[in-house]
Amino acid sequence: MGLTWxxxxxxxxxxxxKLIKKKLPVVELSNFLKxxxxxxxxxxxxxxxxxxCIEKSEEIREPANCSHVYHRECIDGWVDHGQVxxxxxxLKLLPALSEEVKDEKDPWxxxxxxxxxxxxxxxx
Numbered sequence: 256m257g258l259t260w261x262x263x264x265x266x267x268x269x270x271x272x273k274l275i276k277k278k279l280p281v282v283e284l285s286n287f288l289k290x291x292x293x294x295x296x297x298x299x300x301x302x303x304x305x306x307x308c309i310e311k312s313e314e315i316r317e318p319a320n321c322s323h324v325y326h327r328e329c330i331d332g333w334v335d336h337g338q339v340x341x342x343x344x345x346l347k348l349l350p351a352l353s354e355e356v357k358d359e360k361d362p363w364x365x366x367x368x369x370x371x372x373x374x375x376x377x378x379x
Contacts, residue, residue, distance in 0.1 A: 271371060272334040275348050279319060281327055285311035291322065303343050304329035320346040339372065 299308040302325045314327040323343045339348055
């Protein structure tokens, strides 16, 4: 299996997609709407990836940086194709790791993150 190049570094989609899936929790849409205090009167929410309605009993991945929601299977397929941003607003699916990285004792962590996500992902 060959590597795809992104932002001047090799891109290993499976590693990135596994990380995103691990960090974004799976929740039922109804629970997400209760937590986010969204309009309870909304009858349907459209998944912008498949263009089908998301039922309140269906699973979504809880977004980290925006309030857009997609079927779990749809957003999983999106990240499996190497995408690391929201399909609608293009915010990163995961929050910036700069504060988390500074607290770590591993001096090579920043380099590994830059290698996996590209240098524009790591904000110093």
